[in-house]
Amino acid sequence: MTHGQRFDVLADASLGTASVSPTLFGLFYEDLNRACDGGLNANVIANHSFDGTYLDRRLHNELIAMTTKRRGRVARDPGRHWQVLKGSLEVLDVGGITPEARFGRLTIEDGRAVVRNGGYQPTGERGRAVIAATIGVDMVLSVWLRSHRFSGRVSARLVQPDGTIAGEVPFTLAEDARDGAWQQVSFPIPVSRTGRVHFEIELEGEGHLDIDEVSLVPADHWGAGDPRWSQGIFRRDLIETLAALNPKFMRFPGGCVVEGMGGDNAYDWKCTVGPLHQRRADYNLWGLRVADGDYSQSNQIGYYEFFLLCEDLGMEPMPIVPAGISCQFRSRECIRHNDPDFDHVRQDVLDLIDWATGDPADSSWAALRAEAGHPEPFPLKYLGIGNENYGTHYFENYAKIREAVRSRNPEIVPILSAGPFAQGKAFDATWEFARGQEGALIVDEHFYKSPAWFLSHADRYDKIDREGAQVFVGEYAAKSVTAKTEPNTFESALAEAAFLTGVERNSDVIAMTSYAPLLNNVGSRLWPHNLIDFNPETVMPTVNYEVQRLFGNTIGATVVPVVSDPPQGIFVSSIATSDRQYVKIVNTTNSPTVAELVLPAVSDGEYVVTRLSAELGAANSLTFEGAGESVLSPSDALVRVRDGRVRIEVVAQSIASLVATRAAPIP
Structure with missing residues (x-):
């Protein structure tokens, strides 16, 4: 030219x-690249409850995942990320805040005991101080304590790598805690120095002190002062970066995390609601890509927090629920629609609808939502059934879940998975199945392709049947090829922009789009291309983010x-x-x-x-x-x-x- x-x-x-679809541009969230713990989760304490659950790579890998079912996978290392500087630390299984909870027992030796936590370390590293502290922003500590023949003083402090104290608060236990009852202690720690720190608890005196549910959160976190934010807490700068995209929906919690490694590791939303000390941790399947399997999901951020965030940012929530079929890349596990165990899969979906939209007077699940601070129902218009599932068994399971959902709330629009590929027999079979369904339906397509592919497919939806199901481009990204070692180059962003002109042109039939993955802790990157990079102090959107922001903030109503x-x-x-x-x-x-x-x-x-x-x-x-x-x-x-x-x-x-x-x- x-x-x-x-x-x-x-x-x-x-x-x-x-x-134009009112939900054309949105967010895809998955706990990948330590997007949650060490990222969105404002609590900077790693293994905060001594319940961290990790994948044992000696017992499990990608090959075993594809050929076996429900084998021992969990690494028992309850003291992981806690370093004892003085005295001793024992993790116990009996006598915790709840019957299932573990806790740490710190024992004094020679008048002192000190235990340290450095926060969420970069992948493959231990012991570094990576907690970000800023002068003028208090770090709010919350911890459950119980005396076990302890008498003396407790100090909570922030310590820089050279030993300089950046903040310290000494305190004593209340009478009931000294008498052997669990007590929650909470107070701000003023920060006197900016930099990265360790968190330490020091005992002076004699005896033993039990500790659990340690939370250290910046006082300027998202939702500070809002009583609805009573449980899990988000890191403010990351949420502000998401808000700047003007997103209209959020898909959560994934992604492959939905199905997990197998049925016993599928995402269980019920473990992510309720008081934090009652939530159960699980290992994250992305621990498969970490040499020591060091990837635990604490579930401090769960469905209550996701729905609240959607409310705050004006997004439609789109939970994705397991369909009884494990990730078909990693496992052959499948609970068939006529299997007695499938009743549990279906009931979990109905309970989710009750939790989100039910009356607290009529539903124990809705009452749990109200107790957290949200008696009013959440909106629930979209529900994804399965993630990247495909084939006959999936269609049968989908139909059973869809039937149950329709009987409970016929206004909910189901999301049907088209599998992991943008074309092929399985993809075509999904669309053939979709054309035979009655009522509103959205088909979820995923593709990670080269920039050239995106350029040549900007017209992908020009001739689609406009009377059938709508399209959700639920996961997509252009993988850069010009700079082979650098993801997220402008080459990929430019190709995505070209593709999005086709999305806008066909936004009467394309209901939703979301780039994936969303967040990347640069010290723990497991996926090459991501929309937003961050470290403990800094958020750095990619060039692809700027394209998403441009399109998301110039959205209209008419093509x-x-x-x-x-x-x-x-x-x-x-x-x-x-x-x-x-x-x-x-x-x-x-x-x-x-x-x-x-x-x-x-x-x-x-x-x-x-x-x-x-x-x-x-x-x-x-x-x-x-x-x-x-x-x-x-x-x-x-x-x-x-x-x-x-x-x-x-x-x-x-x-x-x-x-x-x-x-x-x-x-």
Whole structure:
């Protein structure tokens, strides 16, 4: 293409008839790359309850997962992530806060005992101080204590690697705790120094002190001061980064985590609601990619927190429930629809509906929600049945669960898995099954492909049957190929932008889209490409995030028909609200171009064009220790519309987005 080649675009918003899905852009969350504990979970104490459960890699690996069922997989290492500096620490199974809970018993030697926790370590490391402390932001400690013939003083403190005290609070136990009853102690620890710290508990005196449910949370966490946030707590900067995407739904808790390693490790939502000290931990199947299996799900963040977050950010919650079939990549386990055990699978789904939407006076599950601080029902419009499942057994199980859901709440829209691939016999069979279903239905498609694939499939949904099921692009990402060792390059982001113009063009039939995976703790990356990188102090969105933010914040209600014949490698879409029109132009070529836009429904005047551009191999960077570096920042320029016409220069390898005011707003 020659320098400055021009092409025409006619985008008349007054001719728009197809409706844009109100949930077109959203979030896919899975506890992968330590997205939760060590990330979203504001409690920075690793193995906070001595109930951490880990995968024993000596007993389980990918091959065993595919050929065996329900074998011993759990590593018993209840003291993991706790370091004894003085005295001794024993983890006990009997006599805890709840019958199933373990707890730590700290024993004084020579008048002192000190136990330390450094927080969530980078994968493969132990003992580092990685808890982030900031001057002016108190760290709020909550811990359950019980005396076992203990007399003396307790100190809680934050200690930098060189031994400097960054915060310390001494205290004594109340009478009932000294008499052998469990007592919850909570107070702020003022922070006097910024940096990474260990958390320590020191005893001075004699005897033994039992400790459990240790929580250390920054005082400026998400929802601080809101009584609804009574249990699990989110890290504020990560939530603010999610909120900036303007997401309209959130799919949770995964992902492969839904099915787990097998039926005994499938995600159990019931273990993630209720008081924190009653929640049961489990190992995370992604421990398969960690040499020592060191990946536990504490479940301090669970369904109550997910639903609350959706409420705070104005998102539709989309829980994904197991369908009785384990991950078909890793296991052959399947509870058939006519198996007596399947009643438990189905009942768990019905109990979830009761928990989220039921009346606390009529449902014990709804009462649990109310006790947490939310007596009003949560909305529940969408429900995913299975994750990346496919085949005859899945269809049979889906039908049974769908029948039960419909009988309990016929307004819930089911999500049908199309399996892990974007094409093939299993994929086609899913769509054939979907076409035979009655009522509203959304089919969940997943694909991780090269940038070239995304460019060539920007028209993927142009000819889809608009009378059948809608589409949920539930997991997708372009895998960069220009810089083989660097994921999330601008090459991949540009290809995704081109694909999203096709999504906007077909947003009457595409109900939802969500990039995956969402979050990556850079010290524990297990998946190459992710939307948002972070370390203990810093959040660094990727260049792909900026594309998602651009599209998510320029969403309309009506698809605007575009008449254009752009050069190869140029992609255009337009959508409108009652008073605005948005036009996006994606130039994936290595030459600049000029778009001559005809916008009959736009008022004359000056408008902003936002541009995103970078070298194809450019990528934002963040290390576990560093502050990060961004290679891409949106830039704005003014253009003038005269007589409904405007010229937009689109540089090579860039995205341009115009926001204009409609001449005759629709009431």
